[in-house]
Amino acid sequence: MKKVLVIFTALLCMLFTGMLGNTSYAAKKIIALPGIHSNMGYDGDRAAKDFESQLIGVLISSGQYDVVERDRLDEVLSEMGLSATGLISEDNAIQFGELSGADYTLTGSLLDARIVPFDNIIYSGKKAVAKFDIRLVDNRTGKIIFSEIVGGSKTVAKELGGLDGTASISEAVNDAAKEVIKLLNEKNPLTGNVAHVTDSQVYLDLGSDNGVRVGEKFIVYREGQPIMNPVTHELMAVEENNVGMVKIMEVKSNYSICTYSNGKGQIKVGDKAKRGHK
DSSP: OHHHHHHHHHHHHHHHHHHHTTSOOOOOEEEEOOOEEOOSHHHHHHHHHHHHHHHHHHHHHTTSEEEOOHHHHHHHHHHHTOOTTOOOOTTTHHHHHHHHOOSEEEEEEEEEEEEEEEEOSSOEEEEEEEEEEEEEEETTTOOEEEEEEEEEEEEEEGGGOOOOHHHHHHHHHHHHHHHHHHHHHHHSOOEEEEEEEOSSOEEESOOGGGTOOTTOEEEEEEEEEEEEOTTTOOEEEEEEEEEEEEEEEEEOSSOEEEEEEEOTTTOOTTOEEEEOOO
């Protein structure tokens, strides 16, 4: 009887993955950003707020994420008895996710934000630097997905003119915000489907609405057998067999047109495509 149940479960998983093959994985993830902490005085607070603002901007402009509104966050934090920059931990992440509707919580603190003068043999000038300690928590499991230090810098040589402190720190902060997006995309790659194939082009069901941009590359793969946990018989994953790579050449609102980087003749309608490297 147990053997029959295992076989039946496997068949259901295969049917389930087959059904997924006809749908897009492009649903946006919702991220809560309670606040960026700083204990470096006025300038530090300004850099932390700038980082939070730029994070929201790059998250939304990516087309892959939505951000919980500030008013709603304040309500949830107040209900949970946490401050505006209250630390979301493994102990309260699930509750926070249920109340806020966020899939993930992104928290952080300012480590450094300053302008450093330099003078070497080649040239002299000033360098703006910004560095943050950031952490992403999965609100479904309460587990920390990553904890990393991100940073950015802006250098201007003396002969090119002065270095405006506020503007340059902001540029360094923007670099750090973009590093966060890279980390998020590594953990949560944008994924869709091959909708149409010709001798010279591949159409994906992902477009500008999903944050797709000209020049990006997508790895095309074909799903194989479901991988089952031998003890619990639960579905753990599905085999991914790479069949090629395509490059985005034209982007519409809900689809994009690509050329082959490799895999011509192998890529078929129904294959999956996930964002790779630019």
